[in-house]
Amino acid sequence: MHNFLESKPSKKLYIETLGCAMNVRDSEHLIAELREKENYSLTEDVKEADLILINTCSVREKPENKLFSEIGAFEKIKKKGAKIGVCGCTASALGEKILKKAKNVDFVLGARNISKISQVIHQPKAVEVALDYDDSLYMFSKNVNSNFKALLNISIGCDKHCAYCIVPHTRGKEISIPLDLLLKEASKLASSGVKELLLLGQNVNNYGARFSVPHPKIDFTQLLSELSKIEGIERIRFTSPHPLHMDDAFLEEFAKNPKVCKSIHIPLQSGSTKILKSMKRGYSKEWYLNRIDYLKKLLPDVGISTDIIVGFVGESEEDFMESMSVLEYVRFDTLYSFIYSPRPFTPASTWEEGKVPKEIAKQRLQRLQDLHKKILTENSQAELGKxxxxxxxxxxxxxxxxxxxxxxxxxxxxxxxxxxxxxxxxxxxxxxxxxxxxxxxxxx
Structure with missing residues (x-):
């Protein structure tokens, strides 16, 4: 959760940001647009806010319950006349249902419609959640918060259809942002003192697969090369790549480009090829480990993080042990681990056969995390003297x-x-x- 703070003018904005770095970046866009076009400044005190925005995440467990709980809490303490707006992924998923269930919400703005914020605040009970809306060419107002690190969206939406994931339903089809816009934005950031860029996309290394305007052919490997030429940018990070698009050329650029940080998030989700197929991830355990082996051959000291889901529908003890074996083999520096919980609008949410009992899933998660703690301690000891x-x-x-x-x-x-x-x-x-x-x- 992130709260953004700044000083004065007339109207006050309070924003609560839930979820991933994409949501953090969306909040930055919302803040900049409202500051420049509507004369809002940020406040940490929700009680003095004229506008309260909840930028939601649908990936979190029970996001609907948490959203309406937050709305109720804000309604009790907000000042008279203050507006409440619901933005982001849960807004995309629920749309008008939010207004029907929470009469005190003034507008709903989906994750694909962030550029419309200065319009919807003037339209009572507005609902803007179209998944086919394209703001990949929209030039957002400049965020005046001076910092040496910055987020940069390189694509919006997701074309993958993982069986457990709601993101395609909330952020729509994948569209890459044109190279000239990215270079212009990155250059502006560098001139304002930014030294480190974090590139954002649901599948960043699928960059260039689709643009909404005619565009020269380009891929993520070439994008990294072009961005690294910008004077002042000294570090480039990115999240999240997809294992399926990690070809040799990409891994070689990652390894040899001195401005690209030598840490990478490679989401595994499961070490079982059977479960990966059921999840519709598009790769096998063997492919994943092949990419890891090639990367470590190029960069023996590379930092690798991952995601692992335990208790997915149909996961047996043998499947779980496959995940444990990959964890032991790769020795990830960071592990984000979760018990599977169904999300609406996803194929797996309707599967009844093969459900893993909650207690077994909890035990598996604990075993996974215990093993990772041991690995992390050993990895840290190996850093001594470096x-x-x-x-x-x-x-x-x-x-x-x-x-x-x-x-x-x-x-x-x-x-x-x-x-x-x-x-x-x-x-x-x-x-x-x-x-x-x-x-x-x-x-x-």
Missing amino acids: VHKILIENNKQSEIETFSEGRSDTNRLVKIEDKFFNLGEFVDIKVTHVRNATLYGSPC
Whole structure:
């Protein structure tokens, strides 16, 4: 959850952001549009807000219940005349149902319709949730929050139809944003002091598969190369790639391009080829491990994170152990793990045969996480003595400790005790000790 804060003018905006980095970026667009076109400024105090936006996530468990609970809580404390708007993926999924169930909501704005915010705030009970609406060419207002890190959407929507995922139903078909717009936006960000870009898309490495206007042929590998030419941009990260589109050319560009950070999220979901087929993921365990092996051949110290779902419909103990074996083999640096829970509008939500009892799923999740804790401890110990270039992101001081912290090229968080550095500064740090899984180091 993210709350964005700024100062003054006349009307006040409070925004609550739930879910992924795509939603964070959408909130940045909403804030910038309302600031420039409607004279809103941000507030942390919902009680003083003239406009309350809830930017929703449909991937979270029981998103509908949580949304209406939030609406009810805001209704009790908002000032007289304040508007409530529901945006994002749950807005796309539910549409007019939100207005019928929550009479105090003023408008509903789907994830594919964010550019319409300055219109819908003036249209009582507006519902804009069209999945075929195309704002891939829309130039959003500039976000004036100066920072050394920035998010950059390179595509919208998703063409994959994984059996468990609601995203295609909430964000529509995949459309790539034209290269010239991306280069223009990235150059603007660099000139404002941004050093690190995080490229966003549901399947970033499928970039170039479809544009809404005539466009020269380009793929994600070429996009990385073009963005890395921009002066001032020193680091490029991206999320989330799809294993299916990890060809040799992409992995080679990832490995050799010095501006592309050597950490990558490669969602596994399951280590069982049988379950992957049922999930409609489009690849096998063997393909996944082949891509991992090639990547580690190019970059032995690469940082890899993943997602794993346990308890998917039809998952046997043998299937689960396949996931455990992949975890042991790859030794992921970061693991996002979940118990499967059905989402509306998805094929798997209607499957009755093969459901895994909740208690068994909970036990499997615990076993998976216990194994990962062991791996993470061992991975952290292996970092001792290594030198990393850290981008300083925070300075913190408390009664207990004083430190700066930042992330390495491989996305490891490193703390530097009893030191403050300038935010956005690069510092070479040697890892000196480890506490739990946290790395600590000293300047070289």
